[in-house]
Amino acid sequence: MSTLQRRLARRTFLRQTGIGSIALAALLEADASRPVSAAQSGYQGILAAPHHRPRVKRVIHLCMAGGPSHLETFDYKPTLAKLDGKAMPDSITAGQPIAQLQGKELKVMGPQHEFTPRGKSGLLMSNVFEHIGQLADEMCVIKSMHTEQINHDPAHTFFNTGTAISGRPSMGSWVLYGLGAETETLPGFIVLTSEGGGQSQPISSRQWHSGFLPSRYQGVQMHSTGSPVHYVQNPAGVTTQQQRDVVDAVSRINSIRNETLMDPEIDTRLAGYEMAFRMQASVPELTEMSSEPQRILDLYGCTPGDGSFASNCLLARRLAERGVRFIQLYHRGWDHHGGVKKGVATTAKLVDQATAALIQDLKQRGMLEDTLIVWGGEFGRTPMAQGSGRDHHIKGFSLWMAGGGVRGGMSYGQTDEFGYNAVEDRVHVRDFHATMLHLLGIDHQRLTYKFQGLDFRLTGVEEAHVIDDVLA
């Protein structure tokens, strides 16, 4: 359908249905053929105004699923090299939770990759990150993360919702609930997945579920095969025009009936159909990447639409441009129980260039300053060997952030000399949540939702602190 036809159709629709809602009118003014800017469109979250000046508008979470070894990536531990093959001191491991090494002999394994200082700041990081290393001065590496769940599924749930109990909203849903989105034609919280480089642990849709929040806040998974979003393709034998006719007839009949029924839900339904119709146009436009110049494709090193992490990174930028609030990329490939040396190198290669490209690309478009990039897994890995690999580890691991409001070129916190326990400036997952919300202009104590008689919040009832030292 041409732009002209579309405008005509919309005008007819408006005239005939007499919809007067401001949101819809504003929505219809926007042209689906180009990204919609914040001023033109979007929907409000629960917060009428941010609690304080936001430093970023959106979050891109690069979730390195499986649990990347901090000891082969960002946390260099020479002691481990010295004690390689020796018994791990019992004083450290006694009584601690342990996963697959239950009942096994615990021996130290030295770092499997070289570390080099990178950038002006001289941040030490593993040589597996050739490209990411070039951006060291943009990065704030937190080396003192700790979490509470030692198995993949609950650990992801914990990282996303702040608890291992199922049924609670994910952080993306909380953000969307609080802030709304700057797009009406795409979901405000989108999830992309890729795999490769290691065992592909399953990922549950619980990780982007809205829990007890209304379902409009749930993350929507986009797929690299078939229809990118479920049911955005017209049925076989139906063109855009027939679909338009059906949507218009539905809306007009609903409006006629509403004169009798006086049901405000019908107004919402009318807007929902219009948005759905527009989503059917905007999603293909989003995923149609032929307009991306070759130099951009080269920057990311990707074949658009192949389902790779690199392709997803490029898509993430396009989502960010279109006002999506929370973008989560899962790369399932970091679970290196065996062959951690080769495994980390292989998986790193799949994410290194595209991660760096995403940051550079956002930066050159002036968008990095209002985007928070988060890179990390659900936990780290043991200093102890599991054969040639490492087991799950929750007492200390690394994560890095970049983008608006975050101090670049720094590392924060320390683990002990074994890389076992976070010992200095410890950062709990809740502290990370508080900090992320803070950057978005949200006081984590004041974004609440009433459920089962309680005021729930992402950071729960335990203490959580914004990490002031990492804020720019």
Added chain:
Amino acid sequence: MLRTNLTAVVLFAVVSTCTFGAISSAESPTPTSVRFNRDVRAILTDKCFACHGPDAETVEGGLRLDLRAQAVDETGVIVPGDAEASELVRRIDSGDQYEVMPPPETHKPLTDAEREVLRQWIQQGAEYEPHWAYSPMRVPDALGGEGDENLTAVIDQLIADRLDAEGITPAEPADRITLIRRLSLDLTGIPPTPEEVDRFVQDDSEGAYAALVDRLLASQRFGERMAIYWLDLVRYADTVGYHGDQNVSQSPYRDYVINAFNKNLPYDRFIREQLAGDLLPHATLQQQVASGYNRLNQTTEEGGAQGKEYLAIYFADRVRNVSQVFMGATMGCAQCHDHKYDPYTTRDFYSIGAFFADLDERGVYGARSRPPMIHVPDAPLQEKLDQLDREIADLESGVPALKQQLLERQDQWERTALERLDEPGEVEAIWVDDRQGIGGDRGERWDYVDAQQGPVHSGALSRRQQNEGLVQHLFQNAETPFEVSADSRFYAWVHLDPDQPPQAVMLQFNDGNWNHRMVWGGDEIPYGRKPESDAAYRRAGALPETGRWVRLEVHAEEVGLAPGAKVHGMAFTQFGGLVHWDKAGAILAKGMPESVAAALRIAPSDRTSEQAAAVEDYYLSQAAELVERRAQIESLRTRRKQLYESAPQTVVSKSVAPRTIRVLPRGNWMDDSGPEVQPAIPEFLGQLETADRATRLDLAEWLCRDDNPLTSRTMANRIWSLLFGRGICASVDDLGGQGTYPSYPDLLDALAIDFVQSGWDIKHLMRSIALSAAYRRSSVASVELKRRDPYNDLFARQGRFGLQAETVRDAALAISGLLVEQLGGPSVHPYQPAGYYGQLNFPRRTYQADAGSDQYRRGLYTHWQRTFLHPMLKAFDAPSREECTAARARSNTPLQALVLLNDPTFVEAARVFAERTMREGGRTEEQRIRWAYREAVSRVPPPEIAAELHAVYVKHRQYYREHPEAAEQLVSNGQAPLATDLPSAELAAWTSVARVLLNLHETITRY
């Protein structure tokens, strides 16, 4: 405000001495009359109790405002009757940021109105009331008596009294079309057909409406509709939830729930059977199935998961669910700390959980199995099983007589056998061939194949065994054990696949233990791996040649079986690859065991009794008639086992010695320092008197007591919410201190008491509500009514809400005529977008949509994948069923529009609906439009709506005439047979009309 006097009487412990009368009157509240439960409690719990409430760990300044004795003592926090002298009032009014309460950092400031309520309450004497839900239920004074019509009258009287007092005019009665649509959707989840609508609209007899209610309650669809709600509460699903989210079979439990509602099983029995069906005397199969409730929690088989941690997770999950489902309580908080708003303590949390400490369960399960599970045959299958049992019994009962006949011919046999003894050669005694022939117990994985399917050495069948790892089949406890002699040998025929040879194979023998092993090939089989020096463990060297049948042989002494040992079992094990196993048994040098041969050489009269028995036993074991009889019995048993195992399985409760339960400090499963607890109900609600350790059945009995203040109120309130879209207590998931105060406490009690007195009769309760004038009102609210009562707390009008996810599907299928109604059975697989399970692993899964009638079953039978719920169900707010859901979210989103527009289920329904429109809807376009619109929303279309539909038809007919290939595509969506006899352009155009109808707001809304 440091306090020393902590000897206050705990308010909640004295509920029985308090009367409920103070708040049972229906008088209108006036601004000057403040009541604790209605006006004050919510303020205190929300704004104050987090620091000054029941959680003993966090009481600030030693002050608890939940206890009147503390609040009004000499420190003067509250001076009853003198607000201005009360420290509380001074503090809430304070302008000093360090003094003002609540402190600013809690972000819970009081509003002016709330401050005024507190001030007035203190001025009026600061009277406390026990929390309503923990107080005894009370028949409102103005009412009395029992009986069906009466409850309906009570409902209308109590509502009318309040509306009168508030000066509110209720909405008009709904029109009859709305009424039958509403009732059909509420009671069956399926819209009425136009014929049903006509019949009801035209029936102006007095009892027409009551008859309609009764007809719908008697429908089998009623149980399906109610099950949708119950399954949300108990978090029923078809997968385990954690990590790989593997399938688990528990559909018999779902069917039990459907049948329970259809049979109108009293709610107290329903509770007892679910919590403790396995503990009931002579538990029936269905009661055992019901006890599967206790095992519907999420479970894991993730590698590296720690059993103890997961047992703690399952434990907490169960306490949360039991308390929410049956008590309307949210005890989850008390896992780590005393509840901040309700009198539940951490100890209560673990004590409730201790009732379930006897469940046979594991923290980490093995692959794809959730024992204990049982098979649940349906009635026709049970009939067949009973028949087989009778046949087996008949054959067995004839055995003694047969033996007697045979014994009469023993002499004759002995003579022949003696002659043969001196012949050379050996005989294979057959223990296993096309069947396992010497009796005893057979384990799993006896996978017989015939010569079409694989190589066979002897008889018609061999046993195929294939696996990437360890796999084994075995039998033991043979009826006639084989007595080992000095030269005994055993054998088994094997055929190793040349393309997929195993790494190792093993034969193993049981003479009371299984420690007699011979291994060929590598060392991969971990069972009993021992050094070569071990007498009972032998390595025979390389694997036999592949691609041909080989007889593996084992000398008894090689595997540590000394003469005299009695072998009664044999196991066939391999690691990896594909192996066919065939005939196996013992090799007899003389054609019979040495001991028998020796005894046979002795004259019968000279034999010891053992020798005589050996000869007789051997003779009988060889006798053709008896062998034949045993074979018949074995064959029937095999058939029975196969049939039985074809029945779906379900998880059940099985009681074992209870494990020790301790309070876990801060919920930490690794901390064993907490005190041990015994099963007990929450302390503030009383104590169970039991002779021994209290059981799940005791818990159930307590829940079902007439005077339990929670059970009946919780369920009656939920039933009400199903029929109005809103509970009398709006928080149907929480009757506790943070829940909402009931808009009609008297009405809720009247319903709850009647529910108990009727014998916990759910249909009676629903019928009584459905017959009320309140239920029959229009859902259209006047502007005034909307302003006065925006959330419909007063029920001066009916509620209106979207259909549930499952019934959105059901309605489309019913309207189209595609719906296949079949009660129960394993879950089904409607169309689902390809690749949706791509994030699952262990194993990876490919979704296969069902072909045939299972494609068109009701939504509640849809395969419920907890981590990836069917996207249609998810879009329409169906919960993942990881936790209890007492009220689903109700959203209205673009994703729902995409489902109705584009999901193949709805497109197919539209084109089949179009086909029906052309065949059944009359000749003219006008007739057809009128017919189709009525099918969808039960009404005759007004002219302007008919015109809209007609315009779509005309325009699309034109388009599809010009684009016949597009028409063909549209009318071919889905698996349903194509209507090749209808012109496809017209059919496609009617499909567009049908799509419009299936997308209408009214089609998916209950008014």
